[in-house]
Amino acid sequence: MAWNTPGGNKGGQGPEDNRRGPFGSRGGGNGGGWGGLPGPLKDLFDGGILRWVAAAAVLLVLFSSFQLIGEQQRGVVLRFGQFSRILTPGPNFKLPWPIESVTKVNATEIKTFSIQVPVLTRDENIVNVSLNVQYRIDDPQQYLFGTVDANQVLEQSAQSAVREEVGRADLNAVLNNRGPLAVAAEERLQTLLTAFKTGLTVTGLTLQDARPPEEVKPAFDEVNGAQQVKERLINEAQAYAAKVVPEARGQASRARTTAEGYKQAVVSKAEGDGQRFSLLQAQYKDAPEVTRKRLWLETVQQVLSENRKVIGGDGRQLIYVPMTGDTRASTSAPAPVPNPDVVMPSLPGTTAVEASRDPGRPPMRNSIWIAAVVAVLLGLLGSVYVVREDQTAMVLNLGKVVRSDIKPGLHFKLPVVETVRVFDRRFQVLDTAPARYFTAEQKDVSVDFFAIGYISNVGDYFRATGGDPRIANARLAPIITDSLRNQINSRTLQQLVSGDRSELIAEQLKGINEAVAGLGMQMIDLRIKQVDLPTDSQVINDVYERMRAQRKQEAAKLRAEGEEQSLTIRAQADRDSTVLIAEAERDAQRMRGEGDAEAARIYGKAGSADPSFYAFYRSLEAYRGSMTDGNGVIVLDKNDPFLQYLKNDR
Structure with missing residues (x-):
């Protein structure tokens, strides 16, 4: 057959042509579809690792672009280190890392800071004050990028504010009326x-307690005891007044009521007697x-019927009425009244790449390409740097400063040589140990202060300190201490404690900033945190002795005031009761x-109509009233006219 003829290739294509791919590239061997790339890169693509890297990159972009913010949180977004915006609660989207990053801040939680501090008052007494501060984050941007440690600044500032306000008040005001002091602080x-620039808001400050030092506590306890004695004496006197005056008021009311009843009874009886007499008189006329x-007979009958009778013949009428003693009811005085993380998928190893590597290619050539x-890549990475929002930077070219005070954001530099x-460009706190000074009257005091400042010139700061904060603080502290010493030496202790500290600070800041200009720093404030009396000085012992003497004097004064008020209350109560009773007796007699x-x-009007008959009638009434008690013996003569009808009826 024709197709069995040797060398009969269809189309004239030789064996070499059969190895080409559809796009003219070789279809066989190790070239694949990437035959035009260098060997090491072709190995990567032939092994499929690029697909895994691409998938991982897509996942990274997706996960890092989604940010969930809780209800209590706020998200601070930085774009290449520079502040961009604030994210609110809920799902949010951002540019993927490393373009944008998010820092979460708890912006609604109320935090608490408490401490007890000794304070000198305006009258140069010592008192331990317990303060409590409640606060929250109000501005997340300032909280993160305004001050190095906002919480530390809060603690230092709270002590300074409380001591300054308490130092302007007397001891008694601090012990008994701390409300206005807390509001001002x-x-x-x-x-x-x-x-x-702390980004913090104070929601409440209270001065919970104020106590004297332990060295003088017994003297203050004595004052408390004297206060209790004073209150007891006053309460007892008030109880006495509450008993005596109402009793006198009751006696006065009783006297008036009794007299009113007597008046009504006498008048009513007189009216009744007068009316009775008038009626009898009318019958008498008839x-x-x-x-x-x-x-007359009715009167004799009533008198004789209620007494024993003796009838004699001596011609005399004897009436014997035995006298009975009056009995008075004894009354006793009333008893006194008692008194989420993103997990990246793991990439497969390079085993496939290594397996597909052409074993005939020299290994040295592959290493050169990889290197x-x-x-x-390293050159590109070494040319890019990011300055954060809370930072400033400078660039050194072979050790020489070529650019400084670089602002936050993405920047470029020469690799290797730069x-x-x-x-840190935020406000920083310089807090040193307390130092001892002498006031104008040569009193030994211990003053503790803190200063707030920032790096104003990075180049000068680096040249002066080498960028070491410890060196900067060591050079800054003596400057501030010496400046304060001149001011404290010219002021008395009372001026230092209760005077306007803002004037003292304003005078110092200008000189301090001139002195630290070479350090590349700028101070914005200086605060005296504490003015104390050293425990090893004679001044504090003198203060304790004076406080004890003042408390003893106060205790004696309280006791005397208690006695005085007690006697005054009792005397006033006695006076009121006496006046009440006397006025009531006067009204009763009237x-x-x-x-x-x-x-x-009434009697005169009734009797004037017939005086003779009135005398007869009133005499009979007197007989009835005086001889009808049943205790008398009446001796009658047998010839008495009253007995004439006992002898005969004629």
């Missing part, structure tokens, strides 16, 4: 936190003898007199 503290005889790629040094006068008028 809170306002001053918030002003400082705002000026120092039948004088009969009426007179009847009234070249790595060198290019290096970058970064520095009412009795009015009653007697009215009764006499």
Whole structure:
């Protein structure tokens, strides 16, 4: 057959042509579809690792572009280290890392800071004050990038504000009326936190307690005891007054009521007697003898019926009435009244690449290509650097400063020959140990202060300190200490404690900044945190002795005031009770007199119509009233007219 003829290749293609691919490249061997690339790179693509790298990059972009912020949080976004925006609670999207990064801040939690500090008052007494500060993060950007340690600044500023306000008050005001001091200290503290860019807001400041030092506590306890004695004496006197005055008021009311009753009774009786007499008088006019005889007999009958009778013959009528003693009810005085993380997928190893590597290619050639790629990548990375929002930077070219005070963001430099040094550009706190000074009156005091400043010139700062904060603080502290010493030496202790410290600070800042200009630093504030009396000085012992003497004097004064007020209250109560009773007796006598006068008028009016008959009638009433108690013995003569009808009926 024709197709069996040797050498009969269809189309004239030789064996070499059969190895080409559809796009003109070789289809066989190790070239594959990437035959035009260098060997090492062709090995990477033939092994499939690029696909894994691409997949991982896509996942990284997706995961790092999504950010979930909690309800209590705020997210601070930095783009190449420079502040961009604030993320609110909920899902948020951003540019993937490393373009943008997010720092979460808890912006709603109320935090608490408490401490007890000794304070000198305006009257040069010592008191231990317990303060409590509640605060939260109000500005996340300032909180992160305004001050190196916002919480430390809060603690230092709180002590300074409280000591300054308490130092302007007397000891008694601190012990007994701390509310206004706490309000003023809170306002001053918030002003400082705002000026120092802490991003914090004070929600409350309280001075929970104020106690004297242990060395003078017994003297203060004595004052407390004297205060209790004073209150006890006053309470006892008030209880006495509460008992005596109402009792006197009751007696006065009783006297008036009794007199009023007496008046009404006397007048009513007189009116009744007068009306009765007037009626009898009318009958008497009609039948004088009969009426007179009847009234007389009724009276004799009543008198004799209620007494024992003896009838004799001596012609005399004897009436014996035994006298009975009056009995008075004894009254006793009333008893006194008692008194999420992103996990990157793992990439497969390069085993496939190594397996597909052409074993006939020299290994040295592969290493050169790999080294070249790595060198290019390192060169690119070495040319880029990022300065964060809280940093500033400078660039050194072979050790020489060529650029300084570089702002936050993405920057470029020459690789290898140029290096970058970064520095913190936030406000920083210089807090040194307390130093001892002498005031104008040569009193030994210990003053503790803190200063707030920042790096104003990176080049000068680096040249002066080598970028070491410890060296900077060591050179800055003596400058501030010496400047303060001149001011403290010219002020008295009272001026230092209770005077306007802002004037002292303003005078110092200008000179301090002139002195530290060569350090590349700028101070914005200087705060006296504490003015104390050293424990090894005679001054503090003198203060303790004076405090003890003042407390003893106060205790004696309190006791004397208690006695005085007690006696005053008791005397006033006695006076009020005496006046109440006397006025009531006066009113009672007047009412009795009015009653007697009215009764006499009524009796006089009734009796004036017939004086003779009134005398007879009133005598009979007197007999009834005086001889009807049943205790008398009446002796009658047998010839008495009253007995005439016992002898005969004529």
